[in-house]
Amino acid sequence: xxxxxxxxxxxxxxxxxxxxxxxxxxxxxxxxxxxxxxxxxxxxxxxxxxxxxxxxxxxxxxxxxxxxxxxxxxxxxxxxxxxxxxxxxxxxxxxxxxxxxxxxxxxxxxxxxxxxxxxxxxxxxxxxxxxxxxxxxxxxxxxxxxxxxxxxxxxxxxxxxxxxxxxxxxxxxxxxxxxxxxxxxxxxxxxxxxxxxxxxxxxxxxxxxxxxxxxxxx
Amino acid sequence: xxxxxxxxxxxxxxxxxxxxxxxxxxxxxxxxxxxxxxxxxxxxxxxxxxxxxxxxxxxxxxxxxxxxxxxxxxxxxxxxxxxxxxxxxxxxxxxxxxxxxxxxxxxxxxxxxxxxxxxxxxxxxxxxxxxxxxxxxxxxxxxxxxxxxxxxxxxxxxxxxxxxxxxxxxxxxxxxxxxxxxxxxxxxxxxxxxxxxxxxxxxxxxxxxxxxxxxxxx
DNA sequence: CCACATTGTGTACACCGTCCACAAGACCAA
DNA sequence: TTGGTCTTGTGGACGGTGTACACAATGTGG
Numbered sequence: 268x269x270x271x272x273x274x275x276x277x278x279x280x281x282x283x284x285x286x287x288x289x290x291x292x293x294x295x296x297x298x299x300x301x302x303x304x305x306x307x308x309x310x311x312x313x314x315x316x317x318x319x320x321x322x323x324x325x326x327x328x329x330x331x332x333x334x335x336x337x338x339x340x341x342x343x344x345x346x347x348x349x350x351x352x353x354x355x356x357x358x359x360x361x362x363x364x365x366x367x368x369x370x371x372x373x374x375x376x377x378x379x380x381x382x383x384x385x386x387x388x389x390x391x392x393x394x395x396x397x398x399x400x401x402x403x404x405x406x407x408x409x410x411x412x413x414x415x416x417x418x419x420x421x422x423x424x425x426x427x428x429x430x431x432x433x434x435x436x437x438x439x440x441x442x443x444x445x446x447x448x449x450x451x452x453x454x455x456x457x458x459x460x461x462x463x464x465x466x467x468x469x470x471x472x473x474x475x476x477x478x479x480x481x482x483x484x485x
Numbered sequence: 486x487x488x489x490x491x492x493x494x495x496x497x498x499x500x501x502x503x504x505x506x507x508x509x510x511x512x513x514x515x516x517x518x519x520x521x522x523x524x525x526x527x528x529x530x531x532x533x534x535x536x537x538x539x540x541x542x543x544x545x546x547x548x549x550x551x552x553x554x555x556x557x558x559x560x561x562x563x564x565x566x567x568x569x570x571x572x573x574x575x576x577x578x579x580x581x582x583x584x585x586x587x588x589x590x591x592x593x594x595x596x597x598x599x600x601x602x603x604x605x606x607x608x609x610x611x612x613x614x615x616x617x618x619x620x621x622x623x624x625x626x627x628x629x630x631x632x633x634x635x636x637x638x639x640x641x642x643x644x645x646x647x648x649x650x651x652x653x654x655x656x657x658x659x660x661x662x663x664x665x666x667x668x669x670x671x672x673x674x675x676x677x678x679x680x681x682x683x684x685x686x687x688x689x690x691x692x693x694x695x696x697x698x699x700x701x702x703x
Numbered sequence: 704c705c706a707c708a709t710t711g712t713g714t715a716c717a718c719c720g721t722c723c724a725c726a727a728g729a730c731c732a733a
Numbered sequence: 734t735t736g737g738t739c740t741t742g743t744g745g746a747c748g749g750t751g752t753a754c755a756c757a758a759t760g761t762g763g
Contacts, residue, residue, distance in 0.1 A: 284728090285726095285727050285728055285729095285743095286727090286728070286729080286740090286742075287741085287742075290741080290742085306615065308526075311718095311719075312719080312720065313719065313720075314719095321742070323719095323720085323721090324721080324722085324742075324743070325743080327721075327722090328740080328741055328742070329741095332720075333719090333720060333721090392615060395673070397610060397673075397676070418679070441691060441694075444671070444679075444680060444691060444695075445667075445671075445691075445698050447670060447674065448666075448667050448668075448669075448670030448695060449663075449667040449670055449698075450666075450670065451666075451670040451673060451674075452665065452666030452667055452668065452670030452671075452673070453662070453663075453666035453670075455613070455615075455666075455669060455670075455673075456662055456665065456666060456669075458615070460613075461662075462662060473659055473662060473663075476659075477666060480663050480667075480702030480703060481698070481702065483701060483702040484697070484698035484699065484700075484701040484702025485698060485702075503710080503712095503757095503759055503760095504709090504711075504758090504759065504760075505710085505711075508710080529750075529751090530752090531749080531751080532750095539711070539712095540711065540712055540713080541750095542711075542712070542713085543710075543711050543712080545752075545753090546709080546710050546711070547710090550751075550752070551750090551751065551752090
């Protein structure tokens with residue numbers, strides 16, 4: 268959640284010192300702000316340096332190039348998504364049985380995902396942008412407060428369902444991919460697909476229906 | 486299916502006449518070729534004109550700008566996707582009952598979608614690229630041979646299931662969004678998500694499992 | 704045959720990512 | 734304190750992009 272909530276320091280501080288002090292951080296924050304409204308394509312190196320009150324080339328002291336800045340922004344976006352999931356989990360009230368609780372946790376993961384996609388579409392698209400040649404290793408800095416990244420949070424919820432006995436162990440393997448597919452696909456439809464202009468209430472309804480499908484079909 | 490199969494005329498024909506003859510078409514084909522290997526970001530106006538053997542500004546006689554060229558490419562990609570679905574449907578062998586047949590049709594739609602995403606990832610990503618301010622109206626030229634675009638093909642399959650009595654009419658409404666979500670999400674995971682390096686066999690297996698989930702959970 | 708509409712050309716601008724040489728300050732040893 | 738070296742920001746440049754404007758070459762209808 269580090270960068271995503273930190274507002275873009277809108278004023279280029281017009282520093283007096285030659286050194287900036289924390290340029291890398293400033294560039295990252297600017298990049299996040301750019302991604303927030305405009306998605307991955309909007310995170311432009313020169314604009315980030317402009318906002319940091321620095322000449323374009325200064326960025327190269329802290330990032331190998333635009334791609335690396337984008338990667339850092341991406342990590343921050345994933346981290347923010349993880350936090351959104353965690354906060355949804357935290358807001359969960361207790362259920363009667365452990366099985367119900369485990370199921371509710373899975374739904375909370377999905378709901379947090381959908382909520383984040385709608386609240387921060389720019390960051391969401393940045394988090395899942397398909398850079399043609401991206402290192403697939405999960406970079407550090409993508410986790411939330413719990414130390415788990417979004418995928419791991421989903422996995423943990425599924426593990427909980429197995430433990431509670433509401434998901435047969437035989438169906439556990441790779442189940443995160445099935446659940447993730449459904450929720451991610453709906454998120455795409457909602458933020459810039461045909462479901463874009465659905466009323467919030469209807470949007471929520473179809474989200475719930477999708478989670479029903481996952482729960483029933485997993 | 487018009488443009489997607491037409492190979493990029495790799496040789497800039499070095500025309501002798503002042504007029505090109507069919508520049509709009511040539512630009513579109515070049516754009517499709519660019520999208521095929523490189524995705525939406527790779528469809529670059531100047532490069533398209535270069536391949537057409539023409540000066541950059543000539544493009545503006547046929548497209549309002551890069552965005553409009555991209556839109557045309559997108560339509561061609563959607564059309565190719567529709568064709569992939571149709572060919573999957575065509576390859577279907579008859580089933581015992583109308584219910585089984587209707588279910589098999591839905592699966593074929595999904596399988597065609599996944600197959601296309603893997604065979605033509607560049608076009609696939611172009612088809613579903615999130616251009617920040619895209620007119621959401623479904624443009625013409627997105628259909629396959631049947632005259633239906635991908636979404637309509639899916640809708641038709643679901644209608645068939647209702648008719649055959651294997652999908653309760655009460656669950657029909659908006660069901661395409663649920664099914665589409667799941668399949669689209671998996672496609673994303675497969676073409677540039679964590680499932681990228683899965684062996685083809687395993688890829689197919691998880692695809693089938695996802696379709697199971699949809700069928701069961703719808 | 705000639706005016707006119709269409710379509711491709713030439714030139715220009717602003718913006719982008721990135722490379723190179725250089726300057727300004729920090730920092731450490733003598 | 735002095736001086737050297739490392740780090741970090743600056744200045745200038747190059748090739749790439751999209752796009753606007755004026756102009757030239759060609760087709761076309763009267």
